[in-house]
Amino acid sequence: MSVPPPIEKMEPGLRELALAVHNRIEQLGPNLARNVKWGHAVLSGHKDIFAVMAAGKGTNAHVNLQVFHGASVSDPMRLLDGTGKSMRHIKFHSMPDLDRDGIDEVISAAIMLDREG
Incomplete structure (x- = not known):
């Protein structure tokens, strides 16, 4: 796969971590469209579902996975942060964060929510 x-x-x-997050999403949703919007890598189905971006500086630098309709996504492990009307995000500080329990479930739930309408 090419690097967005x-x-x-x-x-x-951050590049390696962001690419790992992006690749995980593509593994779980192989038919998602790749786009660049607002200067970020965006993956879409019927609507925009995810954006992968770098955030913070220095020791606070991390990869932020924006889940556009995250407020409606099942998240039993409470991985999604945010209080907005619909957007939620997950922060990844290192590669082991990608293997936390519930990551794949949140990604899959967001993809299913998009497919349902």
């Missing part, structure tokens, strides 16, 4: 341009431009440590 916004991820390619990230600092090396």
Whole structure:
């Protein structure tokens, strides 16, 4: 798989982490469309579902996975952060964060929500 341009431009440590997050989403939703919107890598089905972006600086630098309709997604492990009307996000500080319990379930639930309408 090619590296989306916004991820390619990230600092090396964040680039690998962002690409791993992006690839995990593509594994779970192989038919999602890749886009670049607002300068970020976006994956879409019927609507935009996810954006993968770098956030923070220095020791607070992380990859942020925006889940556009995250407020409606099942999240029993409470991985999604945010209080907005619909957007939620998950922060990834290192590769082991990608293997936390519930990550794949949240991603799959967001994809299913998009498919349902």
